Amino acid sequence: MKSRSSVVPVIVFIAPFMTIYLVFQIYPLVQAVISSLFSWDLLTSGRQFIGIENYIRMFSDSIFWHSFKNSLLFVIYSTPLLVILGLFLAMLLNHSSRFISLFRTVLFAPYVLSVSVTTLIWGFMYNPQKGLLGVFFQFLGLEPVYWLTDPSLAMSAIIYATVWWTVGFNLVLFLAGLQDIDRSLYEAAMLDGAKGFQRFFYITVPSLSRTFMLVTVLQVIASFQIFGQVYILTRGGPGGTTRVLIQYIYETGFRDYQLGYASTMAVFLFVVMFIISFLQFTIFSGEKT
Amino acid sequence: MRVSKHLHILLLTLLSILFALPLYWMLVMSVTPNALLKLNSTALWPQAFTIENFLGVFRAGLMMRWFLNSIIVTAAATLLTLLFHAMAGYAFTKMRFWGRRFLFSFSIAGLMVPKEALFIPLFLLFSEFSAHNTYLALYLPRVAAPLGVFIMVQFFRGIPDSISEAAEIDGASEYRTFFQIILPVSLPAMTSLGIFTFVLTWNDYLWPLVSATRKEMFTLTTGLASMQGNFAQATELGSLMARGVIASLPLLILFLIFQKNLIRGISISSGGK
Numbered sequence: 104m105k106s107r108s109s110v111v112p113v114i115v116f117i118a119p120f121m122t123i124y125l126v127f128q129i130y131p132l133v134q135a136v137i138s139s140l141f142s143w144d145l146l147t148s149g150r151q152f153i154g155i156e157n158y159i160r161m162f163s164d165s166i167f168w169h170s171f172k173n174s175l176l177f178v179i180y181s182t183p184l185l186v187i188l189g190l191f192l193a194m195l196l197n198h199s200s201r202f203i204s205l206f207r208t209v210l211f212a213p214y215v216l217s218v219s220v221t222t223l224i225w226g227f228m229y230n231p232q233k234g235l236l237g238v239f240f241q242f243l244g245l246e247p248v249y250w251l252t253d254p255s256l257a258m259s260a261i262i263y264a265t266v267w268w269t270v271g272f273n274l275v276l277f278l279a280g281l282q283d284i285d286r287s288l289y290e291a292a293m294l295d296g297a298k299g300f301q302r303f304f305y306i307t308v309p310s311l312s313r314t315f316m317l318v319t320v321l322q323v324i325a326s327f328q329i330f331g332q333v334y335i336l337t338r339g340g341p342g343g344t345t346r347v348l349i350q351y352i353y354e355t356g357f358r359d360y361q362l363g364y365a366s367t368m369a370v371f372l373f374v375v376m377f378i379i380s381f382l383q384f385t386i387f388s389g390e391k392t
Numbered sequence: 393m394r395v396s397k398h399l400h401i402l403l404l405t406l407l408s409i410l411f412a413l414p415l416y417w418m419l420v421m422s423v424t425p426n427a428l429l430k431l432n433s434t435a436l437w438p439q440a441f442t443i444e445n446f447l448g449v450f451r452a453g454l455m456m457r458w459f460l461n462s463i464i465v466t467a468a469a470t471l472l473t474l475l476f477h478a479m480a481g482y483a484f485t486k487m488r489f490w491g492r493r494f495l496f497s498f499s500i501a502g503l504m505v506p507k508e509a510l511f512i513p514l515f516l517l518f519s520e521f522s523a524h525n526t527y528l529a530l531y532l533p534r535v536a537a538p539l540g541v542f543i544m545v546q547f548f549r550g551i552p553d554s555i556s557e558a559a560e561i562d563g564a565s566e567y568r569t570f571f572q573i574i575l576p577v578s579l580p581a582m583t584s585l586g587i588f589t590f591v592l593t594w595n596d597y598l599w600p601l602v603s604a605t606r607k608e609m610f611t612l613t614t615g616l617a618s619m620q621g622n623f624a625q626a627t628e629l630g631s632l633m634a635r636g637v638i639a640s641l642p643l644l645i646l647f648l649i650f651q652k653n654l655i656r657g658i659s660i661s662s663g664g665k
Binding site for chain 1: 397400401403404405407408411412413414415417418433434475476477479480482483484487488489490495499502503504505506508509510511512513514515516517532533535536537538541565566567570591594595597598601602612613614615616617620629632633636639640643644646647648651654655658659662
């Protein structure tokens, strides 16, 4: 066993990260909890202690619940799509062929784009007169579809654009999981005469269960942070049908200047995300394969 | 067997075309004159070719300034993350000191704090020092996310202790051991972390939107977002798409060069591997 390191190098190595971490990650977290107990209006009085009044207000605020519901809907609809499609694409790519790396590059490429490039492209894709989708629908002899301005379609439109943009992330994780499966398992199963779907259900599915859980939890966390696509494409419209929680927090803080109340909702967001992330950690530290 | 193989390649080809089409369409529009796009924006081949849309970016507007801002902020965040997180990760795995386990757990706990929950208090913090609309405000909070420490610790655990111990017996200081022996062998892990940090920082949207309110301090991501959503955009579709191409080009090129590193970075960071 190594002896203790001298104090000075330890401090030199840890202090830069730790200082930044404390100031810009831990302190803001504490600050959010504290400000949530204040009425903090930038326009008028400044800050005033009001206890849990913000929390009472939040739980009876119908716009808050509506925005939370929209975020949840986005999570509920986008997660299965992104996970299943990610797995499907990874399975297609998990073969040795000359063009596989080219296919992988193309399917993953949208992930490196920024949210504003994604919205720039899809904002016009969805345009009934100017967009490719509009022309395609016309070609099929269908009525033009007002994707982003029809209240019953806007959220779906945002979900499809997001799938195109981020499915590559899940694809990569599934592909890594698939490549870890021992090839000899498949060879043995083939010798025993197992059919394709049998090999899938008896070898691929069980071997991939940990990756599957991991991707699902990561996707729920990522989906829950939905903001940019919505804010740029629809501003939460039409009629608030796509307003999500982070957008409501942003607008409460920077349009209405009610920073105390905005902090309260941020604390709520943090608690929800913490519970989900905690699940992720239990998966990691649980069974090691 | 052969038929299914062909079917498999055909399916992948179709999917790849479908995935590439929106990007390709942006590229086509970016080299088509604005006037033609007013009449028809859905051609899959440029009806006429022009580089005017790109030249316009250099002549007017703040696009080049935003480009520079993005480069500065992203480079600073990436370099500081690499250095500070590798140092902290090294201390947590290879140095022995009181409270090491606690400090490590305390650092990693930050992974469970989404930055989307912090933008209000972070805004207040920088307001107190009137530090908004500065580069510092844009990159420092990014360096606080402990993901890099997690990645580096995973990597350093795989390096045998005997390497740094041997260096110390030879009389090398902790600093020399770290910079001259450990860092060079950590290059693969650091490339992965670096490229991942670069992509995430370049594409950051919420924090720059909150912190950089002066147009001159926008990043490419927030700047490009600010040009969308008004109806005037439709008259200069080609110019707008040229800006989209310029905003995505650096990352697409980087991605093509460092694809393997980025993919490995994603796998390690998620705890998948």
